[in-house]
Amino acid sequence: MVLAAAAKAFFGAVLVTMMVFAWQQFDDLNEQQELSAAWENTQDYAVFYPHSVGNDRAEIEAGGHSIAITEARDLYPILDEAGGIFMESVNYEPWVPTGPQAPLPVYPVRVNTNYLEQYPIMDESGAPVHVDRDEQTWVVAVPEQYRSLEAELTAFFQASRTGGPDFEGAVQGQERMLREPVPEQFREQEVRIIWTASDQEVFSFNTTINPDNGHTILDPIVEIMTPANSMTVDRLNSFNGDLNAPMKVRVDGDSAAVLAELAPTLRELNLDDNLRHLVTTHEAILGEVDEIRSGIAWLGAFIGAALLIVLLLEASLVSIVSDRLHRRLTVRRLHGTGFVRTYRELLILLAATFVGQALLAAVMVGILSSGSSEMPDVEPAPAFPFPLFASVLGALLVVEVLLVAVTAGILERRNAVKRLKEL
Structure with missing residues (x-):
């Protein structure tokens, strides 16, 4: 269980980091597309680039x-x-x-x-x-x-x-x-x-x-x-x-x-x-647009894989905890205890995992952001894109909460008869 929680925190942090930078890439793509339109009328001049x-x-x-x-x-x-x-x-x-x-x-x-x-x-x-x-x-x-x-x-x-x-x-x-x-x-x-x-x-x-x-x-x-x-x-x-x-x-x-x-x-x-290579500014910007699109496509593939891994690990954690605490959970549900109180041990574990995941993701994003800002001839990026980071983390939290609720509900219904016989 500890290994699964650690793996979930790690892959979750990687997922958050990739989503933050994918979002930034979309912003860059929009800026470059607007920029290319503005430079369309300068095609009589080119640079060696x-x-x-x-x-x-x-x-x-x-x-x-x-x-x-x-x-x-x-x-x-x-x-x-x-x-x-x-x-x-x-x-x-x-x-x-x-x-x-x-x-x-x-x-x-x-x-x-x-x-x-x-x-x-x-x-x-x-x-x-x-x-x-x-x-x-x-x-x-x-x-x-x-x-x-x-x-x-x-x-x-x-x-x-x-x-x-x-x-x-x-x-x-x-x-x-x-x-x-x-x-x-x-x-x-x-x-x-x-x-x-x-x-x-x-x-x-x-x-x-x-x-x-x-x-x-x-x-x-x-x-x-x-x-x-x-x-x-x-x-x-x-x-x-x-x-x-x-x-x-x-x-x-x-x-x-x-x-x-x-x-x-x-x-x-x-x-x-x-x-x-002799290219107009418009052509060069379009080339950068293509590079950004390619980068987004690769990021999208990795994000999809990371998201699948995170969801599978999350579901596994719910299944493992539900199996280990099945007697306690069944008694609580029979006495009409609410979802949060019934699954409080599971929720505490997942909350701790999510906090660790968020802290690790913050470190990753911070390191990558500071590294990109030190590149020569490139406009420095913000030291830490906090609003974007918080938005991505919030969206992932909603997805994880829904997954936990659905998975726990499915396991509870599937095992209800079995747990009653064991009592």
Whole structure:
């Protein structure tokens, strides 16, 4: 009996844990389906997703940057010339700590000139911001409400470009990573601020940012990158293998054809083993939807098996206890004792088993939840989904109570005549 109770508690805990995560998967599925609909109109742009290790495992494990350098130095200019959009908005992802350091009033985003052509940003006069591709100064579009910070912002972005006392700028970062001197023009690069109109929603091109309001950012500072004013280090994160990678390749609705066109270039750059898949955001989300559905199907199968085991063990416990206490139970029923008082020993055992089951399930869910929240580049999950856990536990309790009542009633009727003869 003790072994059966322990087994029931264990499988019950496993069942609760799987049901909690299945419920979360259904929530994720609904969110992804809504997300896919929102991104259906961006199929002219695609990302290399995922980013494969390919033949470079040793180089990656050694902490090398040769792949990222090749992508940023050699591949990016080709895709930029072909109309690709660069939008780096990672600082606005929901799990990034809020509040930039002074003197920045808000986090900056970084775009290229192709972005401005497709998603115009208005200057303070109401005209679209335009920056020539041969612009050599570092251009920063700043909302007009921050005009009082002009001197501080200019100094900050100047230092971010050319460096300063105890401060590594893009120039120093480029020389450190590429181990070669930068052109002189970048050592003396100036910063130019363009004041933009207030209350502008800037499209983030990021599925995690402000999904309830079109994935936009209100009044960010925008750094504008051109072929002439940027270095390799400025676009080093262009192809990070994430769904929201900054570089969006222009595909005009046919990502497979564009990937085929790029194949010779990728082979020449030795990137064909890394950048193997070019998908639109919509396609990538649909792929994730399929993965979630597959996961739910597997979870459903395991949940069904676990539920069957739990119910069989529960019924076995009722049968074992009823058999051991049959004389006492029969006397109580003959004297008109109610169900709860008649089966109080059984109910105490099952209650203790359920409490143990709940505690074990709580530990399992807590461990798995905390583990998932530590995954890189994934939005942290709540430490413990208590409302969901309580709902699942409550539903299972109702099922178990009904099973106990039905099983006890069947056993009582079936054995009534036999127990009377024994008395």
